[in-house]
Amino acid sequence: MTHAIRIERTGGPEVLQWQPVQVGEPGAGEVRLRNAAVGVNFIDVYHRTGLYPLQLPAGIGLEAAGVVEAVGEGVSEFREGDRVAYCHGPTGAYAQARVMPARVLVKLPQGIEFETAAAMMLKGLTAQFLMRRTRRFQAGDVALFHAAAGGVGLIAGQWARALGVQLIGTAGSDEKCRLALENGYAHCINYRSEDLVSRVREITGGRGVSVVYDSVGRDTWERSLGCLQPFGLMVSFGNASGAVPPVTLGDLAARGSLYVTRPTLMTHLADRATQLEMASELFDVVLSGKVRPRIGQRYALPDAADAHRALESRATTGSIVLQP
Template sequence: MKSVQIDKFGGPEVLVVKDFELGKPGPKEVLIKNLSIGLNFIDVYHRTGLYPIPLPSGIGLEACGVIEEIGSEVKLFKVGDRVTHASMPIGAYSEKQIMPEEKLVSVPDGVSDEVASCITLKGITAEYLLHRAYPLKKGDKVLYHAAAGGLGQILCSWANALGAEVIGTVGSKAKEEIAKKNGCHHVINYSEKNFVEEVEKIVGKNGIDVVYDGVGIKTYKGSIETLKIRGMMVAFGNASGYVDTIDVKKDINAKGLFFTRPSIAHYTVKREELVESAKKVFDAILSKKFNVEISKKYSLKDAAQAHKDLEARLLTGPAVIIP
């Protein structure tokens, strides 16, 4: 089968399509034919070595496919089931892959292969951010950075449906309309205006209940500045660089803030958590709490270009790779 592999960390050029021998699934594993593959920023972190992985390696954490073969002890699924996943073991950029059964969830009728493949990671991330990392309440004032991105479109729409007042930041004029279309009540273009000053015009000084910040170092200080006393800083990503130093006295103690640096792994430790979270995501899609529009489709051989587009912020929503 064809699989995208990396032999060294580096730029998009290290992504190479190779012929790969997959082998047979173990007792509690299944062999999946991938129908659609999700493209995520964590793939970039794995490729560059920011999140180191053993090399050589496949790449990609998210895909939707059909089970072609099951191990001798598999009890949760059968051949022909349509499933999706968004976790290790790494290697979703491939025509087929082997996965442990406990990492998979069933895809309900009404959710397409392409939507399932690009919503599992982003959707579960949005679910735990909105319902568990900080249980969002009606009337809460939310600041979300990179609101026009794939995750931003989902989270902002969902936050809006939960009754929050959503302020989104974007980096270009074109992305302002995308953010408005996907749940943001207010949109700030941080390439043209100081987002802290603009937030204060909307909700007043120290007026934000929770900041969801996946950008990182470029937005961290400003995010802290916008929060209310006893507000919550949810630093869940680092697209502009990792926040590796926190001044507790200045950043946290000054307003008695709460700070968390969560990941999807922390909120899907138990299979029950994974299944329940995925169910909430698929229910939200089917009940139209948010819509998923695929912004672009790539082939396996175009994986390097997909990463270039992702890092250059050219994508205007979720994107997929079709094997």
């Protein structure tokens, strides 16, 4: 019997239940695939807690890699035996096998292992749209990236180094800062022991940075704005510490004619051609060796609740992978 993690109500990690499921056959435009590795992301926590509501009961998870077992009517891009990966809806990646739309899958190059794909699809494509689409990095840029030792952060650090960008990271311990520095960051600030704004101003000779990438949210919002130079861009792409406070246009003006955006990966991936282009660039930079996604923790799929506890405690580094 095939099993999956399901939720019947929102709440803490304890609502993640390992249940038997009927997979069935793929319909028109669908494929059935067997997951070989599953990625864990903070958006999964948002779904579990109800911050991003799901229609319950529901599966959970957006990122995985595996093998196509069957294809439905009208599917010509994939066939049985293809290695594939994905990182967006519908939810339900925390499963041994599942049926899903073929349009959300991408073929996985032979040089990339399943676990690597599960560790990098959502996180790597997030780094891609942040640094290559939201604001296309140019050599010589100086930017600030919060949560530098996390899954997205470590990929971003390596990619920025390959692009010739000076990236300043933040992390919650000296150990995490060392990890960030080993993965491409020019500087890393321990936000628990150092004053973030003062250190950024010191590093940049008083100018501030041209862009801040912030997935933390409420706890870092004000300090992030304080790190920007005039006409700087604030990119808020997550709420790990809670929703950001209200911001007024007058405040942005007073701080130096700042720009603010709240982009999402799913908006970029909604267009199939864009999705394939982004994935191709990610695969190329990984196959080149310039970016090496780091798996910091592995859990058996039935132990997904333990993975969520570790992620929320901020005790993790790199990516978390679940093994079906």
